[in-house]
Amino acid sequence: MKGRLVLTAAALGSLAVAGCSSSSSSTTSSSTSTASGSASAATTSCVATIGMEAPLTGPVSVVGQEQLHFAQLAVATDNAANKTNITLTQGDTQLTASIAVTVTQQFTSNSKIVAVVGPAGSQEVAAVGPLMARAGMPFVSGSATRTSLTSGQFPTFFRTVATDAVQGPEDANFIVKTLHPKALMIVDDQEIYSTGLVSAMLPVFNAAGITVDRESVSQKVTDFSSLVAKVTPAMTVVVLPWQVAANAQQFGKDLAQQHKNALIFGTDGLFESTFSISGSYVSSFGPDITGIPADAAIAAAAKAKYGSFGTFGPPSYAAAHVIDEAIASVCKSGQTPSRANVLAAIKTTNEATTILGQPISFTSTGALVGGKFFLFRVNSAGKFELNPKQLTG
Secondary structure (H helix, E strand, C coil): CCCCCCCCHHHHHHHHHCCCCCCCCCCEEEEECCCCCCHHHHHHHCEEEEEEEECCCCCCHHHHHHHHHHHHHHHHHHHHHHCCEEEEEEEECCCCHHHHHHHHHHHHCCCCEEEEECCCCHHHHHHHHHHHHHHCCCEEECCCCCHHHHCCCCCCEEECCCCHHHHHHHHHHHHHHHHCCCEEEEEECCCHHHHHHHHHHHHHHHHCCCEEEEEECCCCCCCCHHHHCCCCCCEEEEEECCCCHHHHHHHHHHHHHCCCCCEEEECHHHCCCCCCCCCCEEEECCCCHHHCHHHHHHHHHHHHHHCCCCCCHHHHHHHHHHHHHHHHHHHHCCCCCCHHHHHHHHHCCEECCCCCCCCEEECCCCCECCCCCEEEEECCCCCEEECCCCCCC
């Protein structure tokens, strides 16, 4: 299949008609992104609908809206470049497994939908995987990192990000070799994304002889004063592999209120504007595309249309692009897009250049080949800066 496509004037023009409204709770809504002008007449021969599962409302709606916007941008761009007519149907999961199941039931019962972007959370993928498999529905997540998701149990699942098996040890080794803690606290948020990362980090900490206080707290908790009280002077690092950035922000405030000097090291979910604790480190599955010269046109279009963004959008753009290219290849072969032939095409994905600055192809079980992570630090202004010492993947 093709690599990442350059934004054309037609694609930029089509963004004006790309929908960006979010749905409510477990309902779905449609937004159509099509090429404008003369290209639109040529798209009718390749018509398809794809679903988008993301937390469009709720505590992490900033993340979900960013994912939606970049998926819309990909569809608009690809429609213009490939002369396709792909429609994006939204489903709001609120990062809740049970709601994701409801949305998936709606999507799989809609015969027009041939593939799905998302869902966002590992716990959601684990919940909907069997439903997608039974329906033969290919789905590509731009943020679910739990290693076991691509062990072969979900044959129609793919992802455009690396796994916890890469991120966990890399993060832990950075902490050991660069931050040199003698003792630390690590807190999971009781979701499988978080517990999976903790499980991947602990062996590295234990091998280094670090004293570890392992704690667990629900995502629904917003007062961390009692947990922060357990942070001793010897604990110079607190590891928060959390999905809700606002919770980590409150944890950081509670640390300051109790005059604790421990440094926060967080993961993907903390890379958004609601987390701004100076000096903190955050590792992310996605790059800052504003620093990738080849992505200048995409970054400019996204900023002009939707405003500022972080690292959650680009992998979802990549996921949508994989599906769009699969649909286009099916049409070019003379077939009508279906779940079966789009799934087959996705399996053969081989993009040399992408929005992520790295190639995209998949293993036989849907994992991203050669995935890597990126390390950022929060500066004194509360902004994320790429850390010179990178995680390599």
